[in-house]
Amino acid sequence: MQEKLVFFRSMSSGFNMFGFILLGLVIARVTPHVWVWVKKKKIIRVYEERHKDFESLICRYNPYFKSLSKAGRERFLRRVLLFMELKKFEYIDIEPEESMPLLVSAAAVQLTFGLEHFLLDYFKTIYILKDKYRYGLYNMPFEGHVSEEGIYLSWTHFIREFNDYSDGQNVGLHEMAHALTYVNFTVQDGRDNAFYNHFNDFSLIARPIFERMQAGETNLLDSYAATNYQEFWAVCIETFFERSTNFRRQLPELYNALCSLLNQDPLTPEKVLVPTPAS
Numbered sequence: 001m002q003e004k005l006v007f008f009r010s011m012s013s014g015f016n017m018f019g020f021i022l023l024g025l026v027i028a029r030v031t032p033h034v035w036v037w038v039k040k041k042k043i044i045r046v047y048e049e050r051h052k053d054f055e056s057l058i059c060r061y062n063p064y065f066k067s068l069s070k071a072g073r074e075r076f077l078r079r080v081l082l083f084m085e086l087k088k089f090e091y092i093d094i095e096p097e098e099s100m101p102l103l104v105s106a107a108a109v110q111l112t113f114g115l116e117h118f119l120l121d122y123f124k125t126i127y128i129l130k131d132k133y134r135y136g137l138y139n140m141p142f143e144g145h146v147s148e149e150g151i152y153l154s155w156t157h158f159i160r161e162f163n164d165y166s167d168g169q170n171v172g173l174h175e176m177a178h179a180l181t182y183v184n185f186t187v188q189d190g191r192d193n194a195f196y197n198h199f200n201d202f203s204l205i206a207r208p209i210f211e212r213m214q215a216g217e218t219n220l221l222d223s224y225a226a227t228n229y230q231e232f233w234a235v236c237i238e239t240f241f242e243r244s245t246n247f248r249r250q251l252p253e254l255y256n257a258l259c260s261l262l263n264q265d266p267l268t269p270e271k272v273l274v275p276t277p278a279s
């Protein structure tokens with residue numbers, strides 16, 4: 001009898017232990033979804049109350065957003081609000097303004113507008129600095145960079161380069177391009193499966209062009225693209241959005257490869273080529 005009781009007790013404490021572990025796993029699995037759900041609820045409210053103000057602000061600086069239809073703008077803005085809500089913005093030597101997180105989030109959403117997973121999950125913090133800054137042991141001052149600590153942008157250059165949306169220079173899109181490959185290939189936290197799976201197809205077209213640039217060939221891409229393949233990718237993104245017509249005319253295969261990879265064509269009114277499951 002005593003033996004049976006001990007056996008039962010040990011079974012019972014084993015079950016309790018198992019139950020606690022199971023509960024812990026369920027909570028760990030469910031909590032992020034609940035968190036995002038709560039944020040989405042908040043965003044619905046903010047959208048209803050503020051969407052006109054936000055739309056006019058983004059329209060003033062972002063020609064891509066301005067060119068979207070009403071439905072496209074709504075989808076874009078909802079993505080911006082979710083992105084902005086899930087990131088922490090840190091301001092270094094600069095007074096925060098409402099336009100800062102909004103326009104920086106818009107740059108990320110523009111790049112990922114055709115992708116299902118657009119939150120660049122790994123990056124929890126975005127640092128906004130007043131102007132160019134020193135980083136590490138580099139001699140040249142930086143306008144922006146991406147590291148394991150976060151995404152860094154000089155606000156002066158971010159806004160100046162969106163204001164001149166025709167020269168193929170755009171630090172906001174450039175750094176978001178680095179962030180997108182970082183979450184997909186370096187840390188795999190925020191991966192978009194379609195982007196991840198199609199990147200090799202893009203590289204089959206892109207690598208030979210990059211190698212020819214390294215050998216001295218010039219084209220409409222800024223010569224900085226020849227620095228390394230990561231910079232080639234980021235410069236391609238700047239040119240893809242800011243000089244789309246020239247890009248398609250001069251390097252049509254590369255332009256089309258980018259359209260397929262990002263599931264969007266900036267030269268079409270709605271941009272997105274195949275609707276994504278998530279809005």
Ligand SMILES: [Zn+2]
Nearest residue numbers: 174178231234
């Ligand atoms: Zn770069």
